[in-house]
Amino acid sequence: MPRFAIVGHKAVTTPDFSLNDMPGAAGRMDVLCRCVNTSFFLSHDLRRDTECYLILKGGEIPKTLRFSGDTIRSLNPDERSAGALIKKGLSTAAEPEFKKAADGIAIRSGGLAELLADFSFAVLDENGEDIRNAETLPENFILSDHMNFTEEEEALLADLPRYSVGPRVLHADHTITVIMNEFDRRQVP
Amino acid sequence: MPRFAIVGHKAVTTPDFSLNDMPGAAGRMDVLCRCVNTSFFLSHDLRRDTECYLILKGGEIPKTLRFSGDTIRSLNPDERSAGALIKKGLSTAAEPEFKKAADGIAIRSGGLAELLADFSFAVLDENGEDIRNAETLPENFILSDHMNFTEEEEALLADLPRYSVGPRVLHADHTITVIMNEFDRRQVP
Structure with a gap:
């Protein structure tokens, strides 16, 4: 199952942000909303076999939201729709184990280190191997929002394989779209 | 220069829509906002050599907005930012010739028929030739929003070449991202 994890370096961890100001006071939550969109949407369908993890680091402690394509409901393609679901997720108290919010x-509480303990990930990196040339495509990808990975994050990611999606560096959500297209081309008969 | 034209079948043609309800009362304006985003954004840069045309058909007469990467300003990646620029564009009276709004x-007034007279376009179609297999990539692409092309539109498009972006049908904005990735791979050394 494809899994995308996006690190939101400034993204708030409480549900009281305004859907009218997600790029500002919510810490570029708009980037994460678009990543939820591109992880799941097909024309008139959802990718049910996909998970999207948002690692929110703009609060006192990091929190991780997990969106699961097989059970997600009320997700529409616009940013406000994903934003409303993020608010719903953040309305549930975060404990060390994942707990259903909707x-x-x-x-759950915790961020990148905890997620890396759960699954083996590949990292998106402009200097990485082109996904088109990868003999086997990794299943799980870690991306950063509009900021670079911090030194501390890079240390956690140091030993992971690195991939790129072509000669230009793209936004995280666009990168997910290109990876999904590569998955589709390899998986759909 | 890559050009993308997106037909917004229900998209309103007056600037009085709410940025808080673009999927609803504005006639799925959110789809068009995301297409503006994917036409232009690179990580920390804009694609200056690109144009995006929005054909808005939800009013009394169709109107066409042209966004030009070389001169656009104040465009941020979130949907509301593109929506605000669409409102600004629609605040200028539409006449048969393109007129600067910002x-x-x-x-300008007019829709698909007028745009087809200006440039030769290719059409996105799930049964079209895969863009990866195209010996030469077309420069200009026509896409539809969340609805299929109408019979009248299909008649206008009947003789145009048809391309697809892979085995699955994607949203218009995701399709633009995949096409741009193919352009990048062919153009960037």
């Missing part, structure tokens, strides 16, 4: 949405 | 934004 259909297809779970939350 | 830096990088022009408006």
Whole structure:
């Protein structure tokens, strides 16, 4: 199952942000909303076999939201729709284990280190191997929001394989779209 | 220069829509906002050599907005930012010739038929030739929003070449991202 994890370096961890100011006071939550969109949407369908993890680091402690394509409901393609589901997820208290916040949405405390303990990830990196040339495509990808990975994050990611999506550096959500297209081309008969 | 034209079948043609309800009362304006985003954004840069045309058909007469990457200003990646620029474009009266509404934004009356007279386009179609297999990539692409092309539109498009972006049908904005990735791979050394 493809999994995308996006680090939101300034993204708030409480549900009281305004859907009218997600790029500002919510810490570029708009980037994360678009990543939820591109992880799941097909024309008139959802990718049910996909998970999207948002690692929110703009609060006192990091929190991780998990969106699961097989059970998610009420997700529409616009940013406000994903934003409303993020608010719903953040309304549930985060504990060390994932806890259901709504259909297809779970939350826990912890961030990148904890997620790396769960799955083996590949990292998106402009200097990485082109995904088109990868003999086997990794299943799980870590991306950063509009900021670079911090030194501390880079240390956690140091030993992971690195991939790129072509000669230009793209936004995280666009990168997910290109990876999904590569998955589709390899998986759909 | 890559050009993308997106037909917004229900998209309103007056600037009085709410940025808080673009999927609803504005006639799925959110789809068009995301297409503006994917036409232009690179990580920390804009694609200056690109144009995006929005054909708005939800009013009394169709209107066309032209966004030009070389002169556009104040465009941020979130949907509300593109929505605000669409409102600005629609605040200028539409006449048969393109007229500047703001830096990088022009408006005129008329829709698909008029645009097809200006440039030769290719059409996105799930049954079309895969863009990866195209010996030469077309420069200009026509896409539809969340609805299929109408019979009248299909009649206008009947003789145009048809391309697809892979085995699955994607949203218009995701399709633009995949096409741009193919352009990048062919153009960037």
